[in-house]
Amino acid sequence: MRKLIIICFTLLISVAGFAQEKKWTLQECVQYALDNNISIKQSELDIESRAIDRSDATGAFLPTVNGSVSISERTGLSFDPITNNASTETFLSANGGINLGYNLFDGLRNVRQVQRAKLSTVASEYNLAKIKDDISLFVANGFLDIILNKENLKTIEAQNAVTLEQIERTQELVDGGVLPKGDLLEIKATAASERQRIVAARNAVILSRVSLAQLLAIQDYQGFDVVDSEYGIFGEEMVDKPVEAIIESAKDSRFEIKIAEQNLSLAEKDLQISKGAYYPTLRAFFGYNTTYSDSDPRDFVDQLYLNDGVNYGLTLNIPILNGFATRNNVKRSKINIRRNQNLVDQAKLDLESTIYQAYTGARAAKESYEAAAAALESQELAYEYARLRYDVGRTNAFDFSQSKLRYDNAQIELTRSKYDYIFRIKVLELYFGVPATELKF
Structure with missing residues (x-):
């Protein structure tokens, strides 16, 4: 029995450990958001509501049919509904x-x-598609933010490992009388500063993981993590396209303008509906009724047959005066059309402005990434030169620390500019019409 308990306990620990080691890919994060995001669910409910509205509108073409039954008992002076004679029974x-x-x-x-x-x-449907695109982009941004923070943490930890090795080397040089003790203190101060940066970097990783978990509505913040991977730069050709080509493609594929144009069509349809109140309405009707009374000696079925009757005809209602309600509704509809036309024009202007900003930002991000790569190469050579000079006592610890700090910052800046460039390319691809689920990273 004791062995069985130990085995079960071990299996539970193994399963729990496996569950905690689950790491999410970008595709899994995006799909989970599309399946579970509350805004998307709300928009899907809107589509269901529109289906009901459509059913209501279709049902207006059907006739109305209503049945009625009433039973009553009378005591005292009253008129029999069959004989129409007064009686007190x-x-x-x-x-x-x-x-x-x-x-x-x-x-x-x-x-x-x-x-x-x-x-x-x-x-x-357009609104739902737009929300899905926006959510996908938010998730991608949050995912890349985690990767960026992890890369920064790796860089700082690697830098600190080098510094710790340098402390040992400096200690040997100080003990041998090659370097003054102040150089050792300077290197140790650098190591302490790096440990502070490691703590800040770890916190940044945790906060970015929590942020993405909240976006995905995942409550296990501590257990949530993403797959560590090196993400390449795909879609660089977007930056080389003319911005006008991206704008024209966006006008056909993006939902901002389509939503505004659809709302304009709705406003125009509301005007037609409001004008319909100027016309007369013609309604046909048919009715059948019958009566039974226990004062009649005839049986129930005979009474229903003999006492029945029908009525039918047409009803024509002609609007003459309704307190200007119809005219004012028409005026309101016309104003609403003008308002929605302005919104269409504004949506086009906003889209063009947004794309110009995204395009300019992507080109700037590309230049920043290329400059960061060149700066890192230069800083790496400078750092190696400073390290060699420091090892032979040709430079002091302060100058060496400054060279190392510049090299460290260059590594971090390259990582930052890389992921910023990746994200900005994805934004341009979305505007160009690439579906969010087909974005490559």
Whole structure:
């Protein structure tokens, strides 16, 4: 029994350890966000609501059918519903009927409502697609932020390892009388500064992991982590495209303008619906009813057959005066069209401005990345030269520490500029029409 408990306990620890070692890829993070993000779920519910609106609009073409049944008992002076004679006895009576109505013409408002419901559904679908693109980009940015912070942490830890080795070397040189003790203190101060930077870098990794976990609605902040991988630079050709080509492609593929144009179409359809109230409405009706009374000696079925009746006809309603309600609704609809036209124009301007900024930012990020790579190469050579001079006592610890600090910062800057460049390329690809799920990293 004791062995069984030990085996089970060991298996539980192994399973728990395996679960904690689960690391998320970028594709898994994006897909999880698309499946679980609350904003996406809300937008999906909007589409379901639009489907119900469409069903309502379609149902307006169907006739209305209503049945009714009433039973009553009267005592005292009353009129028998069958004989129409006054009496003071108590009797039971029942009435039943069915009524049917159908709109033959209502100013085409029912037709316009169906058209509007279709437009509204498309608008909701565009909005959902835009939210998915935005969420995918947010997730990618958060994911790359974690990778960047991890790379920075690795760089600082590697730098600190070199510094610790340098402390040992300096200690030997001080003990041999080659270097003064102040150089050793300077190197130790550098190591202490690097340890502070390591603590800050670790905190940055933790905070970025928590931030992405919150975006994904994952509550296990401590156990959440992403796959460590070296992400390459894909899609550099986007930076070499003319910005006008990206703008034209964005106008066809992006949803900001499509949503604004769809809202304009909805406003135009609302105007047609409001104008429909100027027209008369024509409605057909048909009704059937019958009556039963226990004061009638005839049986139940015979009474229903003999006491029934039908009514049918047409009802024409002609609007004459309704307190300017129809006219004012039409005016409001026209104003709403102008407002939405302005929003379409603004969406186009905003898209062009955003793309110009993204394009300029991507080109600047490319230049920054290339400059950082060149600076790192130069700083590495300078650092190696300073290290060799320090090892033979040709330079002091302060100058050597400054050279090492510049080299360390150059490594961090290259990593930062690389991931900034990657993210900005992805933004341009989205504007160019590349689906968020097909972005390469």
